[in-house]
Amino acid sequence: MSYRLNFPRVAACLGALLTAGLPGQPVLAGPPASYPVADIAAALRENAHAVVRRADETLVVKSAGRTVETVRRAVTIFDEAGADYARKLVYYDQLNTISYLRGTAYAADGHVLRTLKASEIKDISLSDGFSLANDGRGRVADLRQPVYPYTVEFEYEISSTNTLFYSTWKPQPDEQLAVEHATFRVLMPAGLALRYQERALPAGGAAVKTPTAEAGQTYEWQVHNLAAVEAEPDGPPVGETTPAVYTAPTQFEVQGHLGTLTSWQTLGLWNYQLNTGRDELPPAVQTKVQALVQGETDERARIRKVYEWLQANTRYISVQLGIGGWQTFPASSVAANGYGDCKALTNYCQALLKTAGVTAFPALVRANEEDIRTEFPSQQFNHVVLCVPLSKAAKADTVWLECTSQTNPFGYMSSFTGNRHALLVTPQGGRLVRTPQYLAADNxxxxxxxxxxxxxxxxxxxxxxxxxxxxxxxxxxxxxxxxxxxxxxxxxxxxxxxxxxxxxxxxxxxxxxxxxxxxxxxxxxxxxxxxxxxxxxxxxxxxxxxxxxxxxxxxxxxxxxxxxxxxxxxxxxxxxxxxxxxxxxxxxxxxxxxxxxxxxxxxxxxxxxxxxxxxxxxxxxxxxxxxxxxxxxxxxxxxxxxxxxxxxxxxxxx
The missing domain is CATH 2.60.120.1130 (Jelly Rolls)
Known part of the structure; x- marks a missing residue:
C-alpha cells in the first residue's frame, strides 16, 4: 500500500525492527521516587499486563500548514506480555521532524533505574522492502528491564508540515491495558476551527473548551481509572470500542498544496486538483490500446482487455516521498518504466481506459482494515482503486479494478478492499460510494x-x-x-x-x-x-x-x-x-x-x-x-x- 499514511501506521513494525538487548544493572541513586507501583489501585491491576500511569498529549496547531505534537507517557509494566510498552518507535520523514526523544526507567519503588542516553537511540530506515523510494525513518528507544514490575516514561515532540492529519487520541488502544490518568489537548489559533469526533468517552470526559489570550481555542479531554478490558468473542477489536477522540482540520497544507476539509466533497476535490493533468499517454501506448479494443463493442469486454493488458505490462512498486504520498506519477512515467504505486497504476489504467473510450474515476479506500468512519470526513485512506461506471449497460452497474495486482481476477476486490466505503474522486469533488459487497451467496x-x-x-x-x-x-x-x-x-x-x-x-x-x-x-x-x-x-x-x-x-x-x-x-x-x-x-x-x-x-x-x-x-x-x-x-x-x-x-x- 503506497497511499501516504500518518506516522502512527508504522508502530506495528516495532517488534520486528528492534534488536537491542536488555539493559544493564539498576542504578540506585537518582531523583525522588516517581510512579511507585504500590500506588496503583487494585482495580487497575486486575487482568492488566500494564497500566498507563500518566499520558499527556498536546497538539498545537500553529497555522494551516504547521503543527507541533508533544507526548509524555509513563507506563507500569507487570510482565513480559506488556514489555512492548517499554519500547518506543517515533516516525519521521521530510514532512515530520523529531525535536527530542527522552526516556527513563523506574524500579517498582519509583527510583530511577536508568535514563536513556542519546547514543542509545537508534535511527533506522523504515523501508518496507517493496518501495522504490521511501523517506520514512524512525527513532527507536528500548527501556526493557529484566525484573518486573517496572515503569518506563517516554517524552517526545514532533513538528509537522503535513496538516492533512491531526492527532487521534486513543488512551486505551489495547486489551489488558489499564489507564490511571490521560489527558489530550488541542490548541487552535485564531481563524482556524477544529473538527472532532468523540467516541465511548466516560461520563465527564467530553471536551472542555477554553478561549486563549490570542483569540484561539483550547480543547481538553481527560479520562481516569479505566480498568483493563479484553476482546470478546465475535466482538469488535478493543481499539474500536474504548475511548477515543478523532480530530481533523478545516484547512490544511501539504508542501504548498492548500486544501479545505469540511466534507467528503472538499477532500475529494483536493485530491482531484492535486492529480489533474497527469494522465497524458505517449502516442505509442495510445495506438496499442486502440488496437487492443478495436472492433470490441461490449463495454465490459473492452474494460477487461485493458485491465489484463495493464496486469501483463506493469508491476507494483511503492513510492513515498513527501507529497508523493498523495500525488501520482504521470501516466507517461509508468508507460516508460513499467511500474508505479497504487496511485500511479490507477491513474495509468484510468488513462488507458480513456483512450479506449471508457470513463473511470479513482477511489480512495482503507484497505485491509476496519471501514472508515463515514460520519466524520477526514483523511482515513491508505489505498487507491479504480471505479468504472458502465455507461452503456442495460441497467446501472460498476466495474471495480485493483490496479496493483498482476493476478487479481477482473472486477474482484477481495477482502482487501471489498465490503467497505470508498471516496470517489471526480472533477466535482469527493463522494462516498460502496465497494462490492460479498455476501453469503458469494462466499x-x-x-x-x-x-x-x-x-x-x-x-x-x-x-x-x-x-x-x-x-x-x-x-x-x-x-x-x-x-x-x-x-x-x-x-x-x-x-x-x-x-x-x-x-x-x-x-x-x-x-x-x-x-x-x-x-x-x-x-x-x-x-x-x-x-x-x-x-x-x-x-x-x-x-x-x-x-x-x-x-x-x-x-x-x-x-x-x-x-x-x-x-x-x-x-x-x-x-x-x-x-x-x-x-x-x-x-x-x-x-x-x-x-x-x-x-x-x-x-x-x-x-x-x-x-x-x-x-x-x-x-x-x-x-x-x-x-x-x-x-x-x-x-x-x-x-x-x-x-x-x-x-x-x-x-x-x-
Whole structure:
C-alpha cells in the first residue's frame, strides 16, 4: 500500500525492527521516587499486563500548514506480555521532524533505574522492502528491564508540515491495558476551527473548551481509572470500542498544496486538483490500446482487455516521498518504466481506459482494515482503486479494478478492499460510494468427502472442496505456489484432526467468474480415525468442519456482536463402512433457524450400507446488540454439540 499514511501506521513494525538487548544493572541513586507501583489501585491491576500511569498529549496547531505534537507517557509494566510498552518507535520523514526523544526507567519503588542516553537511540530506515523510494525513518528507544514490575516514561515532540492529519487520541488502544490518568489537548489559533469526533468517552470526559489570550481555542479531554478490558468473542477489536477522540482540520497544507476539509466533497476535490493533468499517454501506448479494443463493442469486454493488458505490462512498486504520498506519477512515467504505486497504476489504467473510450474515476479506500468512519470526513485512506461506471449497460452497474495486482481476477476486490466505503474522486469533488459487497451467496465452501474405513478404525479420505469469493482469498496465494511441500505444510496446520498424513494435494483456480472459484483436491490417510472397542466402532461423521462452543461469559457482555464475514458452508461426507459392520445408533437430525444464521445436519444409512452425512451452515453479515449474546451463545453451543455427535457401528455376527 503506497497511499501516504500518518506516522502512527508504522508502530506495528516495532517488534520486528528492534534488536537491542536488555539493559544493564539498576542504578540506585537518582531523583525522588516517581510512579511507585504500590500506588496503583487494585482495580487497575486486575487482568492488566500494564497500566498507563500518566499520558499527556498536546497538539498545537500553529497555522494551516504547521503543527507541533508533544507526548509524555509513563507506563507500569507487570510482565513480559506488556514489555512492548517499554519500547518506543517515533516516525519521521521530510514532512515530520523529531525535536527530542527522552526516556527513563523506574524500579517498582519509583527510583530511577536508568535514563536513556542519546547514543542509545537508534535511527533506522523504515523501508518496507517493496518501495522504490521511501523517506520514512524512525527513532527507536528500548527501556526493557529484566525484573518486573517496572515503569518506563517516554517524552517526545514532533513538528509537522503535513496538516492533512491531526492527532487521534486513543488512551486505551489495547486489551489488558489499564489507564490511571490521560489527558489530550488541542490548541487552535485564531481563524482556524477544529473538527472532532468523540467516541465511548466516560461520563465527564467530553471536551472542555477554553478561549486563549490570542483569540484561539483550547480543547481538553481527560479520562481516569479505566480498568483493563479484553476482546470478546465475535466482538469488535478493543481499539474500536474504548475511548477515543478523532480530530481533523478545516484547512490544511501539504508542501504548498492548500486544501479545505469540511466534507467528503472538499477532500475529494483536493485530491482531484492535486492529480489533474497527469494522465497524458505517449502516442505509442495510445495506438496499442486502440488496437487492443478495436472492433470490441461490449463495454465490459473492452474494460477487461485493458485491465489484463495493464496486469501483463506493469508491476507494483511503492513510492513515498513527501507529497508523493498523495500525488501520482504521470501516466507517461509508468508507460516508460513499467511500474508505479497504487496511485500511479490507477491513474495509468484510468488513462488507458480513456483512450479506449471508457470513463473511470479513482477511489480512495482503507484497505485491509476496519471501514472508515463515514460520519466524520477526514483523511482515513491508505489505498487507491479504480471505479468504472458502465455507461452503456442495460441497467446501472460498476466495474471495480485493483490496479496493483498482476493476478487479481477482473472486477474482484477481495477482502482487501471489498465490503467497505470508498471516496470517489471526480472533477466535482469527493463522494462516498460502496465497494462490492460479498455476501453469503458469494462466499461459499462446498465440500464433498469420501471416507473409506477399515475394520480396525483407520481410514483414507478423498476430499474435494470448492471455495468461492472471500472463502478462497486465503488459499489463492497458496494455490499459486509451486512448492508442494509448502502447500502440504500450510494445509496441515489447519486440519482439525489428531492423526493424519496428506497423500494428495492439488488446486485449480477459475478466475473468469464474477467472484473467483478455487477447487482443492485433498487425499488423507487417517490412522485410528474411528475408535474400535469390542464389537463397536465410534466415529464422528463431521470430518473437517467442527465448530467449538463459545467460552462461558464472566459478568455482563461489554460489546456488541460483529458477524462481518458472511458465508455459506455445505459439507457432504460419504462414509464407506467396512464389511461386517452396520449402524447401531445415528445422531438425531438437527435444524436451527435463528437471526444469527441457519444450521442443519443429519446422517442417513443408505441401502448400499454407506452412511451419508450432510451439514449446512449459513451466516449472514450482521451485527447484534450485546444483549443478544446469550441467544447467540446458545446457537453456537447447539452447533458445537451437533458437530461432535457420534455414529455407533456394531459388528454383525454374520
Amino acid at each position: 461459499r465452501r462446498e465440500r464433498l468427502a469420501d471416507v473409506y474405513m477399515d475394520a480396525q478404525g483407520s481410514a483414507t479420505a478423498s476430499i474435494r472442496t470448492r471455495l468461492s469469493g472471500l472463502e478462497q482469498d486465503a488459499y489463492a496465494g497458496l494455490a499459486g505456489s509451486q512448492n508442494l511441500a509448502d502447500q502440504k505444510k500450510a494445509v496441515a496446520e489447519h486440519l482439525p484432526l489428531a492423526s493424519f498424513s496428506i497423500s494428495k494435494l492439488s488446486y485449480q483456480h477459475n478466475q473468469q467468474q464474477p467472484v473467483p472459484v478455487l477447487t482443492e483436491n485433498l487425499g488423507l490417510t487417517l490412522p485410528g480415525w474411528a475408535s474400535v472397542s469390542g464389537k463397536r466402532a465410534f466415529l464422528t461423521p463431521n470430518l473437517l468442519s467442527r465448530w467449538g462452543a463459545l467460552p462461558a461469559t464472566v459478568g455482563e457482555r461489554r460489546t456488541p456482536i460483529w458477524l462481518d464475514n458472511a458465508f455459506s458452508y455445505a459439507d457432504t461426507v460419504r462414509i464407506h463402512v467396512p464389511a461386517g459392520f452396520k449402524p447401531e445408533s445415528l445422531p438425531a437430525q438437527v435444524q436451527l433457524t435463528t437471526a444469527f444464521g441457519t444450521y442443519s445436519s443429519q446422517v442417513q444409512a443408505l441401502p448400499d450400507g454407506t452412511l451419508l452425512y450432510v451439514r449446512r451452515l449459513l451466516m449472514p453479515r450482521t451485527r447484534f446488540a450485546r444483549e443478544e449474546y446469550p441467544a447467540y451463545q446458545e446457537f453456537r453451543r447447539r452447533i458445537s454439540q451437533a458437530d461432535k455427535a457420534q455414529v455407533v457401528l456394531v459388528k454383525t455376527d454374520a
